[in-house]
Amino acid sequence: MTLDLKAYENGNRPTWCPGCGDYAVLKVIQRALLELGIAPEDVVLVSGIGCSGKISHYFGGYGVHTTHGRVLPVAQGIAAARPDIAVIAAGGDGDGYGIGVGHLVHAVRRNLPLTYVVMDNGVYGNTKGQTSPTSPTGYRSSTSPHGNADEPVHPLRLAWSAGATFIGQGFSGDIRHLVELLKQAVSHPGFALVNVFSPCVVFNKTHDYAFYRRSVFYQETPARSSAELIQLLETHPFPLGVLWRTDRPAAARLETGPADAVPSDCMRRWLRGTLG
């Protein structure tokens, strides 16, 4: 049976606000999987909590909607148990760079094969627009009425410093570019971080589509050295593309045996070992 885009849809209509950047991300995931020929039953889309986290509800493959900030541990559990399944984790910037940021560093280090798509809108959309970890300094919201005093999280630098093997960045306003980016990320044999500027049209009035159209910079090839990557990020605050790519073996031994095999020879040996 030939696959078509319909196979990756499930007829459940998204409840996102009209114009929300997350629509594009959903479409991109569906297209990239179709173009890669990965059947919907062979992929799990794992999502966090937030507007962005609802993405798994609208997806035609397997989907798991977790708790706030825990998308990466759940996704890694699936990846560890099922090396035969494509795992895509997805969530918001609050989910991934705020409450769940500790898991990001370790998922990067562990390098289990999965793709992590962060819909970065610089606000907590779902809880009505509070300041998020990627809101710029000076950003005003109900939780920073006098302007955000904190330095924002720099997710790409964070991932790089933890030893990332794949770092990409895209924009909801450029679907074609994002599909290509995602295809590369899903094909990457380790952990791939894809940060996507995905505007919240309701709450974030500064970082809207027009802002990103003005600010993004298309980087054609990944940086060849750490110095080049840092230089790129200093020069262009909003670069798009595969920005960093290395190969480092993923965590060893993902093969998990069947649960029904009691390994009696091993057991007997181990029991002998406890003869005291």
Add this chain to the structure above:
Amino acid sequence: MLEQLSWKVGGQQGEGVESTGETFAVALNRQGYYVYSFRHFSSRIKGGHSNDKVRVSLKQYRAITDHTDVLLAFDQESIDLNVGEVREGGIVIADEKFNPKAPDHVRLFVVPLTKIAEECGSAIMKNMVSLGASACVLGLPINIFAEVVEERFRRKGQKIVDQNMLAIQRGFEYVKELGGALPEFALKPADGTRRLFMMGNDAIALGAVAAGARVMPAYPITPASDVMESLIRKFPKVGGVVVQTEDEIAAINMAIGAAYGGARAMTATSGPGLSLMMEAIGLAGMTETPVVIVDTQRGGPSTGLPTKQEQSDLLAALFGTHGEIPKIVLNPATTEECFYMMGDAFNLAEKYQCPVIVMTDLQLSLSKQTTEPLDLSKVQIDRGYLASEADLLPAPQTEEFKRYKVTESGISPRVFPGTKGGIHKVTGVEHLESGRPNETSRNRKIQMEKRMRKLRGVEIPNSVVRTGDADADVVIIGIGSNVGAIAEAAERLRSEGLKVGHAHVHAILPFPKHQLEAAIGSAKKVLVVENNATGQLRHLMSFFGVQHESVDSLLKYDGGPFLPSEIYQHVKGMF
């Protein structure tokens, strides 16, 4: 000749106390004695007093004694701290090096442990000298250590093996010269039966592998770490994987992911980790994902008494998660039960598609005890209701598979990713049969009731094991590793003609109300014995409606397990 005795070795943490205790215990276990050990240690690696107490007997006891017959002291502090429990006329063997002093009620044997060890090759062999000295007092031939010494030092060469055996022999001879071969301390010979010797954590790890567990994400914590360390070595042989996570939140969520993927997955932690896992345990309940969580209880709250005994997580295990989910909580009491209950835990988790918490306590988790043979054929794997071919939807799949299908039992078919015709959604949000979110009141009631139906009216068989007099006047109720202390106290009381029963609780959720009521029967008084300050098990009994006009608590929360005498005294006062 003695049918049982208690031997203790004390010294600074890190100076070989544990290995001395271990060698002694293993050697005696191999002679066919029953051995039950207790480790006193603190949360530091080097220094600080620590001791190992070993009870040796011809019949099985699973409790330490209040007294000590023979104390082996590597420093004066070990004498000062422990001589009080050495019985009148008991033995203290101490190193000449620190010019030991002991009170008059004991017999002190001053042995140049360090000096003899140095003469044999190295000062670190003083523990071997002390083992030889102990053997002499107890009337045991030194060759009982030969096998253990050979196994431990073989890799270092025959010369080291010989030196160690010589050290044992010299210690033996020195004490013999001093007149230390005392007939009144001689142990009756054992029958040579080979039995296992392990701690609860070993049994949990073995039980998990046998039960088909293949993914274990975990974060190190005393007293749970051994489970993970043991599985890290075993899993590669069976295709399993242990992931050391960044914290317990990651551990439990990863286990949930792996279980959703189709593996039997577990994690192990102690109180602080259990607290961190609460939100995710709710996710497992809501998404009906089977995971097994081992909680090796230690002294709380907060960091509390990290290396001491307590049973104070009962209420947290039952009520810690926000919202309401079906859940199972099992409470093994012995090493054998730790092994078999891991099998039960996975089967129950998959049968009822819910989280299962297996609670041990520090004494059960860390103290080695003689263990009866473990019967692998008793471990059956039952993966519960998995969708059959016929249940799956035809291609092309146009609607979602009903993963949360409303059934009479409340149990719905499970399907793993990678299955054609089984695509569905999983979410911690209230959902339809398909797993799609839905918050309508009607659906909420349907799904909440479906989940709750799974365990309604269920009591796990043998949740309460009742021993002792059927027509007891007093029934003692206990949980976890206190099983042996209670049994021993009850036996002593019965030997004095008092009518005493013992009901041990092996599962607290679903709460075995009917089994407990039957166990109490027509007893006039009930005593609940537990290692916590507020009487959590007793509270659970009244919460779940086990009624009796005279229920009393015996509580201990000083970090130590119960001694048989403490229970004996208390119950005696109730008559």
